[in-house]
Amino acid sequence: MGDQTVSYLQNALQEKGYRLTSARQVIVQELAASGGHVTADDLAVLVHEKAPGVGRMTVYRTLELLSELGLIRPVYQGTGAAHYILMDGGHHHHLVCSVCHRVIEFDDCVLGEIEQLICSRYRFQVQSHLLELYGRCPDCQ
Amino acid sequence: MGDQTVSYLQNALQEKGYRLTSARQVIVQELAASGGHVTADDLAVLVHEKAPGVGRMTVYRTLELLSELGLIRPVYQGTGAAHYILMDGGHHHHLVCSVCHRVIEFDDCVLGEIEQLICSRYRFQVQSHLLELYGRCPDCQ
């Protein structure tokens, strides 16, 4: 979740023609450093510590931009504010405990026999799941 | 998405010791009838048409309750308000178009070779995905 993520995000921004401002650099750095699963406000605080000049609005707008580009995703995780997760390499998986709401990330993308694997590897008792696939529908290709 | 969903949800509520009030009955019926993917406000309007006495607050609170019980899930889908989806039988899958944001539901739960299958069956070009697994972590079992 370190430098490679940072440069990946920064490159993606520039390749799409967006400017790599100092504010965006800090935001992306802190987002990557946090490993994701932060709210916009959480991130704004982190960013503000590193770069006091960067306001909360810019964080919101940058997150929105990264979301549009498919680089991150907002998800509901318990209460209130949206949590943003990194979509490194186009996919993301995590386990959400239905009791303590703890979030356990995992990178294994073995789409077959997932649940058995999760159960044995993380000792996580899978009860249900949500699989969201993003892409282009027939009309939009 | 019909009567069986309704009775499933209603039974689940009662088994957990929650009262099956007339307001909750209508809310669950309309939620099931809509097939999910509605916002709390959307649902409040639907419910209000069928039962004018039921207020928006009750809809919010019922959705929150159903979410806690793992029967439905709030998800971000484009702008603003949370959309609620039915977690029938413990799982849910859908395709989200990155261009028009259309949502295409599918029931096939073939966890192997999913993407190829989706591509050939729905002509949906999968670009990325998010798989969320819900259950109990080691500490909470």
Place this chain on the structure above:
DNA sequence: CTCTGTGCAAAGGATTTGCACTACG
């Protein structure tokens, strides 16, 4: 230089809470 990006403050929505009242079990 020009146009995108930023910051502030204020608006706009969505969701939650407090409290008195109703009705399920």
Place this chain on the structure above:
DNA sequence: CGTAGTGCAAATCCTTTGCACAGAG
């Protein structure tokens, strides 16, 4: 009957927007 559930309104929280200014390319 007693407690969980409801309705209303107001409060709260998150997010978006308008506009003048600053900085990247």
